[in-house]
Amino acid sequence: MNITAPARCTVDYSRRVTNAGFERVFAVVRMIPEGRVATYGYIAAFAGRPGAARWAGQALANLGADDVPWHRVLNATGGISLDGARGATQRRRLQAEGVVFTNGGRVDLERFRWRPRIEIRRE
DNA sequence: CGTGTGACTCAGT
DNA sequence: GACTGAGCCACAC
Numbered sequence: 001m002n003i004t005a006p007a008r009c010t011v012d013y014s015r016r017v018t019n020a021g022f023e024r025v026f027a028v029v030r031m032i033p034e035g036r037v038a039t040y041g042y043i044a045a046f047a048g049r050p051g052a053a054r055w056a057g058q059a060l061a062n063l064g065a066d067d068v069p070w071h072r073v074l075n076a077t078g079g080i081s082l083d084g085a086r087g088a089t090q091r092r093r094l095q096a097e098g099v100v101f102t103n104g105g106r107v108d109l110e111r112f113r114w115r116p117r118i119e120i121r122r123e
Numbered sequence: 124c125g126t127g128t129g130a131c132t133c134a135g136t
Numbered sequence: 137g138a139c140t141g142a143g144c145c146a147c148a149c
Contacts (some may be wrong), residue, residue: 021146039135040131044145055145073130090130104137115128118125131144 024048025059026112032072035097035106036114039076046116057081072114 002027007069024047032038041053049055053076071093076095080090092102099112 029141041133044131049145051132052145054129055129055131058146059130063130070130075130076132083130086130126149128148130148133143134141136138136140 020047021047021055022059022062025056026068029068029070029073031116033116034069035099035107035112037072037074037078037094037099037112038076038114039074039109043075051068057105074107074109078109080105099108106112 025043028043028046039053040056041051044050044052044056047056056073060068060073063070070089080087081089091105094107095101096098099107101107
């Protein structure tokens with residue numbers, strides 16, 4: 001399994017925000033490379049709203065088209081915050097990407113957490 | 124407007 | 137680890 005990081009990790013915040021800013025959440029989630037995971041809180045912070053983890057979850061709950069790798073988003077304990085079939089789907093997709101689950105059904109975040117290389121630009 | 128409800132998180136016990 | 141309570145954001149009633 002080779003893990004490839006995205007070429008660059010930038011978010012276009014200038015884009016008009018709709019759906020309570022959910023597009024920002026989707027933009028960040030789309031950056032998560034295959035075989036890596038992120039947490040709701042991290043996604044929210046990266047999208048510009050630290051502490052708004054529920055907001056990130058709400059965005060994914062309202063996800064329409066499946067062009068966002070939502071399955072790579074876990075809760076702060078490394079667990080899946082979904083019940084039933086959707087939770088099973090999430091776990092299956094992650095495992096298909098090489099993500100390992102412990103007996104407790106959790107992922108070792110230290111090992112699989114997405115660590116983006118932030119590109120800092122000066123004006 | 125108040126209240127309840129989520130794909131949440133943290134500190135305290 | 138677990139359980140709890142409070143804080144959190146946005147939205148539907």
